[in-house]
Amino acid sequence: MSNDPGKPMSKTTIYDVKVMFGDCDPAGIVFFPNFSKWMDASSLDFFVQCGILPWRELRKTTGIIGTPLLEIHTKFMRPATYGDLIHVHTSVETWNAKTFVQKHIVKKGDEILCEGRETRAFCIHPEGGRLQAIPVPDFIKDKCC
Amino acid sequence: MSNDPGKPMSKTTIYDVKVMFGDCDPAGIVFFPNFSKWMDASSLDFFVQCGILPWRELRKTTGIIGTPLLEIHTKFMRPATYGDLIHVHTSVETWNAKTFVQKHIVKKGDEILCEGRETRAFCIHPEGGRLQAIPVPDFIKDKCC
Amino acid sequence: MSNDPGKPMSKTTIYDVKVMFGDCDPAGIVFFPNFSKWMDASSLDFFVQCGILPWRELRKTTGIIGTPLLEIHTKFMRPATYGDLIHVHTSVETWNAKTFVQKHIVKKGDEILCEGRETRAFCIHPEGGRLQAIPVPDFIKDKCC
Amino acid sequence: MSNDPGKPMSKTTIYDVKVMFGDCDPAGIVFFPNFSKWMDASSLDFFVQCGILPWRELRKTTGIIGTPLLEIHTKFMRPATYGDLIHVHTSVETWNAKTFVQKHIVKKGDEILCEGRETRAFCIHPEGGRLQAIPVPDFIKDKCC
Numbered sequence: 417m418s419n420d421p422g423k424p425m426s427k428t429t430i431y432d433v434k435v436m437f438g439d440c441d442p443a444g445i446v447f448f449p450n451f452s453k454w455m456d457a458s459s460l461d462f463f464v465q466c467g468i469l470p471w472r473e474l475r476k477t478t479g480i481i482g483t484p485l486l487e488i489h490t491k492f493m494r495p496a497t498y499g500d501l502i503h504v505h506t507s508v509e510t511w512n513a514k515t516f517v518q519k520h521i522v523k524k525g526d527e528i529l530c531e532g533r534e535t536r537a538f539c540i541h542p543e544g545g546r547l548q549a550i551p552v553p554d555f556i557k558d559k560c561c
Numbered sequence: 562m563s564n565d566p567g568k569p570m571s572k573t574t575i576y577d578v579k580v581m582f583g584d585c586d587p588a589g590i591v592f593f594p595n596f597s598k599w600m601d602a603s604s605l606d607f608f609v610q611c612g613i614l615p616w617r618e619l620r621k622t623t624g625i626i627g628t629p630l631l632e633i634h635t636k637f638m639r640p641a642t643y644g645d646l647i648h649v650h651t652s653v654e655t656w657n658a659k660t661f662v663q664k665h666i667v668k669k670g671d672e673i674l675c676e677g678r679e680t681r682a683f684c685i686h687p688e689g690g691r692l693q694a695i696p697v698p699d700f701i702k703d704k705c706c
Numbered sequence: 707m708s709n710d711p712g713k714p715m716s717k718t719t720i721y722d723v724k725v726m727f728g729d730c731d732p733a734g735i736v737f738f739p740n741f742s743k744w745m746d747a748s749s750l751d752f753f754v755q756c757g758i759l760p761w762r763e764l765r766k767t768t769g770i771i772g773t774p775l776l777e778i779h780t781k782f783m784r785p786a787t788y789g790d791l792i793h794v795h796t797s798v799e800t801w802n803a804k805t806f807v808q809k810h811i812v813k814k815g816d817e818i819l820c821e822g823r824e825t826r827a828f829c830i831h832p833e834g835g836r837l838q839a840i841p842v843p844d845f846i847k848d849k850c851c
Numbered sequence: 852m853s854n855d856p857g858k859p860m861s862k863t864t865i866y867d868v869k870v871m872f873g874d875c876d877p878a879g880i881v882f883f884p885n886f887s888k889w890m891d892a893s894s895l896d897f898f899v900q901c902g903i904l905p906w907r908e909l910r911k912t913t914g915i916i917g918t919p920l921l922e923i924h925t926k927f928m929r930p931a932t933y934g935d936l937i938h939v940h941t942s943v944e945t946w947n948a949k950t951f952v953q954k955h956i957v958k959k960g961d962e963i964l965c966e967g968r969e970t971r972a973f974c975i976h977p978e979g980g981r982l983q984a985i986p987v988p989d990f991i992k993d994k995c996c
Contacts, residue, residue, distance in 0.1 A: 436747040441872060442879040442933070444762075448630050449594035449601070449873065456594070457726040460788075470789060472734075485593050489634045498750075498877070499760060581892040586727060587734040587788070589907075594728065602871040605933075615934060617879075643732070643895075644905060738920050739884035739891070746884070775883050779924045 424507035424519070426560040429465045431458035431504040435496050445495035452488060455520040455532050458504035459483070462518070466560045483536040484547065486515060490532035500524055508560060509533065514549045569652035569664070571705040574610045576603035576649040580641050590640035597633060600665040600677050603649035604628070607663070611705045628681040629692065631660060635677035645669055653705060654678065659694045714797035714809070716850040719755045721748035721794040725786050735785035742778060745810040745822050748794035749773070752808070756850045773826040774837065776805060780822035790814055798850055799823065804839045859942035859954070861995040864900045866893035866939040870931050880930035887923060890955040890967050893939035894918070897953070901995045918971040919982065921950060925967035935959055943995060944968065949984045 433454050441447040463483075464470060471482040496502055502524045510517040515537045522529045537549035538556070578599050586592040608628075609615060616627040641647055647669045655662040660682045667674045682694035683701070723744050731737040753773075754760060761772040786792055792814045800807040805827045812819045827839035828846070868889050876882040898918075899905060906917040931937055937959045945952040950972045957964045972984035973991070 436743065437750055438743045438746055438876060438882050438884065440877045442875045442877065443627070443629075444877040447598075447873045448633070449597040452594040452597055453592075453726065453728045456728055460727055464789070482588070484588075485637055487634075487636045488593070489632075491632045492630055499754070581888065582895055583731060583737045583739065583888045583891055585732045587730045587732065589732040592728050598871065598873045601873055605872055609934070644899075733917070733919075737888075738923070739887040742884040742887055743882075772878070774878075775927055777924075777926045778883070779922075781922045782920055 422509065424509060425511055426508035427466060428505055428507040429458070429462045431461045431506060433502050433504065435498050435500045435502060437498040440498050445497055448492060451490065451522060451530050451532070454504055454522070455534060458506040458520055459518050459534060459536070462506045468556060468559060478553070479540040480538055481541045482539065484539050485534055485536055487535040488532060490530055492530045494527055494529045496524055496529055502529060511552055511557060514551055516552055567654065569654060570656055571653035572611060573650055573652040574603070574607045576606045576651065578647050578649065580643050580645045580647060582643040585643050590642055593637060596635065596667060596675050596677070599649055599667070600679060603651045603665055604663050604679060604681070607651045613701060613704060623698070624685040625683055626686045627684065629684050630679055630681055632680040633677060635675055637675045639672055639674045641669055641674055647674060656697055656702060659696055661697055712799065714799060715801055716798035717756060718795055718797040719752045721751045721796060723792050723794065725788050725790045725792060727788040730788050735787055738782060741780065741812060741820050741822070744794055744812070745824060748796045748810055749808050749824060749826070752796045758846060758849060768843070769830040770828055771831045772829065774829050775824055775826055777825040778822060780820055782820045784817055784819045786814055786819055792819060801842055801847060804841055806842055857944065859944060860946055861943035862901060863940055863942040864897045866896045866941065868937050868939065870933050870935045870937060872933040875933050880932055883927060886925065886957060886965050886967070889939055889957070890969060893941045893955055894953050894969060894971070897941045903991060903994060913988070914975040915973055916976045917974065919974050920969055920971055922970040923967060925965055927965045929962055929964045931959055931964055937964060946987055946992060949986055951987055
């Protein structure tokens with residue numbers, strides 16, 4: 417059931433973040449775009465944990481420059497504050513022809529703080545041209561599952 | 562047709578941003594969570610332009626502490642880089658009983674860079690209690706339309 | 707020799723940071739104000755590791771609201787990039803009557819990336835008044851040494 | 852008296868910043884590293900206002916990749932908060948053989964909020980080599996004075 421929403425089509429990795437004072441806003445809680453920053457860091461960390469080379473290396477052999485974002489969708493349930501240790505649980509929910517959806521569940525202990533989905537595409541950047549999405553390479557899918 | 566998606570139920574305001582070097586990432590383009598930061602700034606600016614007092618003033622007479630975010634949904638079409646002058650066009654798309662949806666269209670000249678929707682609620686913070694969403698006050702709706 | 711510059715007048719703590727993609731700029735290296743953010747986080751972490759309560763607790767019994775910054779001075783020797791694990795070594799270099807100087811050495815492995823000094827003051831915020839620096843409390847100095 | 856400290860050796864430019872909610876910390880005031888970000892933006896803006904091409908253009912004809920930071924030194928006098936409009940007054944205080952010192956005075960109305968000095972060097976990045984500081988080019992000094 418490859419399209420069963422919510423069912424991961426991949427391994428799940430965990431990325432830890434210690435919330436800093438400077439991550440918080442005048443309400444004393446995490447300024448929400450920081451959750452997007454941490455999901456982005458966990459997205460990259462997911463591929464590294466699955467054994468994919470960092471983009472700056474991968475580019476040399478495959479031309480792939482990374483996985484630019486097409487869309488994000490995040491629900492915020494509970495706030496966090498400085499000193500909190502939080503965990504981003506990341507997996508791939510769907511592999512499409514030229515895009516994929518990564519799901520991030522951000523937890524503090526057993527509580528879910530927020531949940532986000534990012535739609536991304538593997539891209540190459542041809543000399544003199546524009547960024548171009550390519551089909552998700554099989555060797556990458558294989559390493560992630 | 563109050564629920565016709567996309568049709569603004571309010572004035573539209575414009576918030577200008579000059580992209581800084583430090584807003585950009587190793588790909589040389591705006592790091593995407595900054596678009597969320599700018600939409601958030603434009604959300605607050607919208608209410609100020611409509612004649613609502615800043616939260617720190619409004620709180621004294623109404624108890625309202627602001628409009629915490631429940632959900633964001635953003636589509637990214639084109640990148641921007643440092644030196645670019647961009648404009649966030651902000652309106653309220655839907656007024657619900659206890660929430661509202663703000664729509665932000667980010668443009669550079671005539672080009673749309675990204676488009677986002679934020680679901681927010683007006684909240685009060687009772688002494689010793691937790692944040693609590695309240696029905697959108699009529700005097701606020703009136704000023705925004 | 708309490709004023710021998712560079713000689714710590716306190717314990718030394720270490721604060722770890724994993725550099726994220728979003729911490730880096732178009733040159734592919736850490737955008738320098740992030741080093742200030744991390745020194746600030748390490749400054750607070752220093753007091754917590756020394757057994758001082760977080761500011762939001764300390765305020766209740768002592769009125770102290772934190773240690774606002776008066777001055778920073780940082781030298782940058784080497785860059786870092788995303789994926790790097792770096793360590794902020796923090797100590798108090800000088801205790802003055804109403805201020806103190808915290809020193810932060812940021813390392814990657816054995817390499818020093820940058821070195822910064824922050825001048826701070828313990829402050830209280832009297833009802834209806836302005837922030838006010840107070841002499842560094844003895845019980846705090848005692849715990850830090 | 853080229854080394855008279857404080858006397859500008861150049862034009863003075865002004866860079867405006869509208870403080871956003873997300874620029875502020877749990878104390879409700881600007882999180883201090885943002886002042887460094889704005890001085891950095893004003894540093895680049897200074898050269899653009901003086902008629903120097905943006906780094907990404909300048910690189911093509913001169914090899915210059917920008918003006919990396921060697922040192923910053925900032926004094927904080929007064930805080931600012933969201934909604935404030937502030938102005939960064941920027942000039943070159945000293946031209947040295949291979950470095951220069953830029954001075955930034957950040958004002959809100961007539962009040963000085965903070966004052967910072969940045970030591971920078973014009974750098975090239977030879978193919979396969981490391982960043983390398985070069986003497987400040989005369990055509991740049993000429994345009995800035």
